[in-house]
Amino acid sequence: MKTLPTTFINVTPSLFSTKKTPGNCSGVVLQAVFGLIAFLSIFSNSFFCVVLLRKRCLLKKAYNILLIVLAMTDMVTGAVIVVTPGFIVPVDKFPYPTGMTGLSLFCHLIDTKFLIFTMGKASVLMVMCLAIERWLASVKPLQYRIQFSSRRLACYITTIWISNCVLQLYRLSRRIPSEDGCRWAEETLRPITLKAMTISYVFVTFVIPSFVTWVTLLHIWISVRKSPAMNTASGIQTKTRLLHMCVLTALFLTLCWLPDQLNYILSIFKVTSLSSPISDYLLVLALSNSCINPWIYCLANEEFRKEFRKLFSFRICCSAKIPFKSSSYCLRSKDIVKDLEMVLDNTV
Numbered sequence: 471m472k473t474l475p476t477t478f479i480n481v482t483p484s485l486f487s488t489k490k491t492p493g494n495c496s497g498v499v500l501q502a503v504f505g506l507i508a509f510l511s512i513f514s515n516s517f518f519c520v521v522l523l524r525k526r527c528l529l530k531k532a533y534n535i536l537l538i539v540l541a542m543t544d545m546v547t548g549a550v551i552v553v554t555p556g557f558i559v560p561v562d563k564f565p566y567p568t569g570m571t572g573l574s575l576f577c578h579l580i581d582t583k584f585l586i587f588t589m590g591k592a593s594v595l596m597v598m599c600l601a602i603e604r605w606l607a608s609v610k611p612l613q614y615r616i617q618f619s620s621r622r623l624a625c626y627i628t629t630i631w632i633s634n635c636v637l638q639l640y641r642l643s644r645r646i647p648s649e650d651g652c653r654w655a656e657e658t659l660r661p662i663t664l665k666a667m668t669i670s671y672v673f674v675t676f677v678i679p680s681f682v683t684w685v686t687l688l689h690i691w692i693s694v695r696k697s698p699a700m701n702t703a704s705g706i707q708t709k710t711r712l713l714h715m716c717v718l719t720a721l722f723l724t725l726c727w728l729p730d731q732l733n734y735i736l737s738i739f740k741v742t743s744l745s746s747p748i749s750d751y752l753l754v755l756a757l758s759n760s761c762i763n764p765w766i767y768c769l770a771n772e773e774f775r776k777e778f779r780k781l782f783s784f785r786i787c788c789s790a791k792i793p794f795k796s797s798s799y800c801l802r803s804k805d806i807v808k809d810l811e812m813v814l815d816n817t818v
Contacts, residue, residue: 497560503754504557510761511548515541518764521777528773532618533603537767539627540596544760547589551757554580555651566651577652582641586757591675592634593760597723598679599626605686609693637675640667665738676731684720718766726759 518541528534551557555564567573579585606614616622645652659667730752736742743749768774 500750500754501558501560504551504757507754507758507761508548508551508558511544511551514761514764515545515548517781518768519545521768521774521781524781525777528777532620532623533600533607535623536596536600536603536627540593540600541764543589543592543596544763547586547593547757547760550580550586550589554583554586561651564651570647573647573652577645577647578642581652582645584638584641587641588634588638590757590760591637592630593763594676594679594723594727595630595634596627597719597763598683599630601683601686601719605690608690634675637671640671668738669735672731672735676727680720680724680727683723687720714770718770722759722762722766725755726762727756730756 519538522528522534522538522541529538555561555566559565567576603618606617643655646655647653730749733742733749733752734744737744737749768778
């Protein structure tokens with residue numbers, strides 16, 4: 471089977487290799503880690519969607535609509551990890567579709583990593599849109615309702631998805647059907663073209679969105695800090711919560727994606743290799759952002775914490791099998807639920 475050079479693939483060949491090395495369990499560990507990421511992405515994001523959908527009034531705000539779209543994107547990312555060969559199920563053991571049409575679609579959409587990187591980079595762009603939305607709401611409230619009306623918000627979300635899909639189109643022709651599954655297609659682009667495309671791709675899908683996110687959040691912090699309202703005691707508390715929000719949002723986004731994207735660019739100049747084990751772990755770090763995002767916003771937002779608390783305490787109460795009147799330890803006791811609320815309130 472002919473393999474494509476690692477340049478511009480943006481996946482780690484050592485992870486997807488079918489070669490067995492005696493005594494080497496790193497592949498099994500990585501598969502378990504990817505499985506954990508997939509589970510947490512699906513569970514945490516679906517739980518967050520339930521929290522928002524239980525209280526529909528929250529969806530009247532543009533910020534919350536962007537959050538639920540982000541959660542759905544990350545949830546799909548977890549599902550795509552499960553069905554992508556080499557992440558959880560080894561390539562040589564993966565049950566590829568048997569029909570030519572199904573196999574062709576599978577090779578182009580899933581085995582090329584088109585869907586998984588489309589979802590991952592859409593998450594990055596959605597975080598940037600969230601930062602811009604918070605910037606307008608905090609710094610330019612008079613323009614906020616105009617710029618983030620329902621119609622414009624739908625336009626922003628649609629534009630993010632369409633532009634991100636267009637940026638990932640180069641992947642669709644990278645894998646083609648073969649007798650034993652999918653194989654790499656012949657490379658037709660010149661090396662200089664691949665380098666230019668790789669650098670442009672990383673800048674458009676990661677560097678620029680990250681820069682915009684950092685700048686907007688920093689400007690929010692500076693503007694709110696200069697506000698007269700921050701001189702009060704409540705203003706200091708608000709300033710602290712805002713700092714947490716700014717730092718967590720930009721920090722986790724950068725920490726998760728920067729190492730992988732930097733390694734990707736360096737690989738085309740032969741400084742690093744996508745065949746090295748470190749590339750596998752950097753890919754793990756990048757995809758782990760899909761299961762972190764929901765908790766960043768929930769733990770930094772008091773309104774979301776209340777809804778999480780209500781749903782969590784409701785589940786505990788419903789799962790208690792001891793009758794309320796027969797035991798002082800029943801979790802439906804108002805005192806215990808009140809203590810639980812105090813603990814959850816003090817998480818941030």
